[in-house]
Amino acid sequence: MEITLKFYRFSPGNGSKGDFQEYSLEIDESAxxxxxxxxxxxxxxxxxxxxxxxxxxxxxxxTMRISRRNRMACSTTVGAAQNEGTISVxxxxxxxxxxxxxYDLDYWVYDKYxxxxxxxxxxxxxxxxxxxxxxKVVQDLRKVMSCTMxxxxxxxxxxxxxxxxxxxxxxxxxxxxxxxxxxxxxxxARLKNLSExxxxxxxxxxxxxxEHCPKGIxxxxxxxxxxxxxxxxxxxxxxxxxxxxxxxxxxxxHGWLDEARLAIETEGLTNIKGQLKQVPLAIKAFRxxxxxxxxxxxxxxxxxxxxxxxxxxxxxxx
Amino acid sequence: xxxxxxxxxVSKGGCPELYPAAKMVADKLNIELxxxxxxxxxxxxxxxxxxxxPVNARxxxxxxxxxxxxxxICSTCQGVFTQANHRLQSDPEYRDRINQEYLASEGLRxxxxxxxxxxxxxxxxxFGLDNLKDLVVHPLEGLKVAPFYGCYLRRPPELMVPxxxxxxxxxxxxxxxxxxxxxxxxSGKGKCCGFxxxxxxxxxxxxxxxxxxxxxxxxxxxCMVTPCPLCHLELDGKQxxxxxxxxxxxxxxxxxxxxxxxxxxxxxxxDMGLNKHLVSTDEIVDIxxxxxx
Numbered sequence: 001m002e003i004t005l006k007f008y009r010f011s012p013g014n015g016s017k018g019d020f021q022e023y024s025l026e027i028d029e030s031a032x033x034x035x036x037x038x039x040x041x042x043x044x045x046x047x048x049x050x051x052x053x054x055x056x057x058x059x060x061x062x063t064m065r066i067s068r069r070n071r072m073a074c075s076t077t078v079g080a081a082q083n084e085g086t087i088s089v090x091x092x093x094x095x096x097x098x099x100x101x102x103y104d105l106d107y108w109v110y111d112k113y114x115x116x117x118x119x120x121x122x123x124x125x126x127x128x129x130x131x132x133x134x135x136k137v138v139q140d141l142r143k144v145m146s147c148t149m150x151x152x153x154x155x156x157x158x159x160x161x162x163x164x165x166x167x168x169x170x171x172x173x174x175x176x177x178x179x180x181x182x183x184x185x186x187x188x189a190r191l192k193n194l195s196e197x198x199x200x201x202x203x204x205x206x207x208x209x210x211e212h213c214p215k216g217i218x219x220x221x222x223x224x225x226x227x228x229x230x231x232x233x234x235x236x237x238x239x240x241x242x243x244x245x246x247x248x249x250x251x252x253x254h255g256w257l258d259e260a261r262l263a264i265e266t267e268g269l270t271n272i273k274g275q276l277k278q279v280p281l282a283i284k285a286f287r288x289x290x291x292x293x294x295x296x297x298x299x300x301x302x303x304x305x306x307x308x309x310x311x312x313x314x315x316x317x318x
Numbered sequence: 319x320x321x322x323x324x325x326x327x328v329s330k331g332g333c334p335e336l337y338p339a340a341k342m343v344a345d346k347l348n349i350e351l352x353x354x355x356x357x358x359x360x361x362x363x364x365x366x367x368x369x370x371x372p373v374n375a376r377x378x379x380x381x382x383x384x385x386x387x388x389x390x391i392c393s394t395c396q397g398v399f400t401q402a403n404h405r406l407q408s409d410p411e412y413r414d415r416i417n418q419e420y421l422a423s424e425g426l427r428x429x430x431x432x433x434x435x436x437x438x439x440x441x442x443x444x445f446g447l448d449n450l451k452d453l454v455v456h457p458l459e460g461l462k463v464a465p466f467y468g469c470y471l472r473r474p475p476e477l478m479v480p481x482x483x484x485x486x487x488x489x490x491x492x493x494x495x496x497x498x499x500x501x502x503x504x505s506g507k508g509k510c511c512g513f514x515x516x517x518x519x520x521x522x523x524x525x526x527x528x529x530x531x532x533x534x535x536x537x538x539x540x541c542m543v544t545p546c547p548l549c550h551l552e553l554d555g556k557q558x559x560x561x562x563x564x565x566x567x568x569x570x571x572x573x574x575x576x577x578x579x580x581x582x583x584x585x586x587x588x589d590m591g592l593n594k595h596l597v598s599t600d601e602i603v604d605i606x607x608x609x610x611x
Contacts, residue, residue: 158469158510162525201518204526205363206510207473220474228366243517247364251373256359257327266517281555285332289594292331303356307373310358310420314369317419 001029003082005036007048008090010100018097020088021045029079033087034062036078049100050089057214060148063155064101065090070155072214092155094164109151112167116175116194120184131183144177144222146215153219156212158204165198169209169219172200176222179229191226191235200226201240232318239274242266252311255301260294319444321389322381323351324399324434327359328547329391332555333574335591336547340391340437340576342590346583347445347453352386360398362548363470363514367402372420374402375413379421379428388434391576393546397470399434400477406430436471438545438575442489447496455584457498460605463578464502464534464542465490468511468549490543493575497582502539506530511544512560513552521563527552528560531570541571541602543578550574554596571599581606 003025010018023040034052041048052062055074062073067081067088081087091097095108103109153169160166172194179190194200200223209219230236231244246265250258263282267274285291292298301307323344329336344351357377361370378399381388390396406413407430417427435443441450467490472478479486491501512526531553534542544550554572561568577590587606592599 158526159515159519159522161509162529163519163522166522202515202522204469204510204512204514204523206469206514208469208509211473211475224363231366237518239517244364247362248369251359251361251365255357257331257362259327259331281559284596285555288596290332290334290596292334301355301358303358306356306376306424307358309423310372310376311369313420314372318368 001078001082002026002085003036003078004086005040006086006088007037007040008088008101009048010091010097012098020090027078029077029082031078032074033064033066033076033078033081033089034073036087037073037089049102051102058148060150063092063150063152065092070152070212072150072152075214092151094155094157094160095151103151108154108164109149109170112171113149113174115167116171116178117186117190118171118174118178120178120181122183122185124185133182137180137182141177141181143215143217144173147173147217148215150214152212152214153209156208158206158208159202163198163202166202167194167199169203169223172203172226173217173219173222175200176226179226187229188233188235191230191233194226195230195236195240200230201237203227238268239266242268248311250298252308253300253304254298255304255307258292258294258298260292261298264294319348320350320352320386321435321440322384322386323353324357324377324388324390324395325353326390326392326395326547327362328551332551333547335594336391336550336574336576339574339580339585339590342585343576343580343583344437346580346585347450349440349445351389352384354380354388356380360395360402362394363398367405370398371402371405372416374399375406375416375428376421376424376426378403378406378432378434379417379426381432382428387440388432389437389440390434391437391545391574392548393436393468393471393544394548396434396436397473397478401474403430403432403434404477436545438471438489438493439483439486441493441579442485443483447492450493450579451496454497454582456582456606458494458578458582458606459498460608461499461602462502462538462540463494463499463573464504464537464539465494465507466504466511466530466534466542466544466549466553466572467508468544468546469509471545472508490545490575493579494543497578499578499582502534502537504530504533504537504539506533511546511549511552512556513548516552516556523552524556524560524563527556528564528568531557531560531568531572532564532566535568535570539570540605541573541599543573543575545575547574557597569597569601571595571597571602573599573602 005023006020009021053059057075096104207220243266358373512523516523580590
């Protein structure tokens with residue numbers, strides 16, 4: 001089929017913001033967008049700059065915004081990407097480029113990756129025989145290890161839109177791989193590191209990362225697992241720890257959430273500044289008739305004893 | 319039509335206008351709601367699945383006995399239930415373990431047969447938007463509404479928008495049009511509202527809230543509608559702070575989905591509890607009464 005390829009051109013030296021350049025070519029609709037790009041580069045314009053290595057979805061190199069959707073060029077067919085014979089190819093939006101489609105990977109990907117110390121570390125003496133890790137654990141970790149760092153999860157991330165310093169689901173998925181590896185014994189230090197500013201607690205668990213991941217790794221659930229582990233290990237930032245504890249306490253005792261108590265306890269009972277910060281909103285809400293009652297005034301739900309028993313049983317099992 | 323009604327915590331707590339609005343609207347539509355009172359909070363994604371799955375399995379077991387579909391009015395409750403239900407339905411061993419360890423002592427057992435649906439899905443898939451249109455007595459003419467889905471009504475897509483239910487992707491838009499309103503589309507309608515990170519990262523949370531409401535406002539919306547009371551807590555409750563964060567006034571009224579339906583069905587703004595919102599809803603009321611164009 002004949003297609004028009006609109007390819008984003010950008011040169012840092014010429015002062016322009018970058019723009020699309022159009023190329024016409026004949027190519028089979030079952031070919032991939034990466035094939036189309038290579039064909040144009042070989043036949044028409046050798047100055048085009050883009051990345052692409054394995055051509056089969058293994059290396060994660062060719063992540064692009066293709067016809068306004070973020071995907072890998074080697075895993076997207078021309079037929080699926082074209083819209084009335086036109087395919088647009090531009091950089092993903094949350095990463096800067098050094099030329100055309102060449103991403104500044106050091107800053108946006110590798111620095112964050114390195115920050116989570118993505119290697120297994122132990123101070124135990126090397127065993128006489130190899131470490132035996134259960135099949136179940138290996139299967140789980142192998143899934144995470146299939147991450148190609150294509151960056152689609154970070155590109156979809158809701159938090160990254162407002163704060164690009166956020167460590168992001170990609171690096172956190174890599175962190176999961178180390179934290180849940182039974183051979184690693186730096187769990188506590190790792191969870192503390194992940195709880196630093198711009199760390200895992202900035203994730204809003206919107207499931208965008210899981211929706212964007214082409215490998216089905218489910219980064220959102222990995223981040224949930226890291227956070228639950230941190231809460232159990234008493235890591236995490238104080239407001240978050242307070243929030244989790246207060247939430248669980250009120251559901252356990254009343255059967256449902258005591259929102260007013262949650263707001264008070266999240267800030268910390270002795271945190272005067274934090275409590276005062278909430279006063280204007282509380283007054284405003286009260287005046288409008290929003291008056292959720294806290295603690296002993298909070299209505300106790302029928303069946304709360306049964307709910308409490310579930311919590312107690314869980315605590316026993318834990 | 320009868321449903322086991324799971325009102326959630328926020329509709330009786332931080333958003334007390336939602337619960338009566340949903341009840342009144344359901345009543346008007348002859349949808350019978352059998353309220354679940356003896357059940358626990360879903361955990362809202364905060365509580366670990368290790369404890370929230372048994373609590374939610376208990377709720378589902380009770381609904382299963384009733385032989386009804388369960389209705390939610392909160393996207394977060396819906397999301398948590400859909401995911402918990404999926405784990406319990408797809409893994410009989412896991413379900414059996416929860417039945418034995420947590421439910422058997424109460425004489426309960428969940429066999430995985432319950433369907434859980436948000437009110438807006440029920441309107442479209444079971445009640446029918448054509449039938450709803452026939453009942454509109456006060457079309458939302460002149461009202462430009464930005465739909466805001468938030469996270470959990472659309473993701474994870476394989477569970478929330480499965481094959482055969484693709485209409486869920488645009489259910490808010492369809493509902494707005496059915497009621498006579500004009501849809502204002504925004505790029506952030508399916509993104510996070512910011513509420514889940516309010517306690518850990520307030521600046522980012524307010525930035526999200528500000529971005530969504532300012533985009534809607536910039537595109538001419540008179541209001542925004544959401545199927546999630548947690549999104550409402552953020553978009554309405556924290557909008558003032560978001561405006562300060564963005565250094566501009568926003569003043570965009572945020573409606574709960576049942577309120578919007580109720581206004582078109584002839585309920586007054588006060589009936590629907592619009593006076594309880596933190597952001598003034600006067601502009602909407604004026605438009606609907608023909609005061610403003």
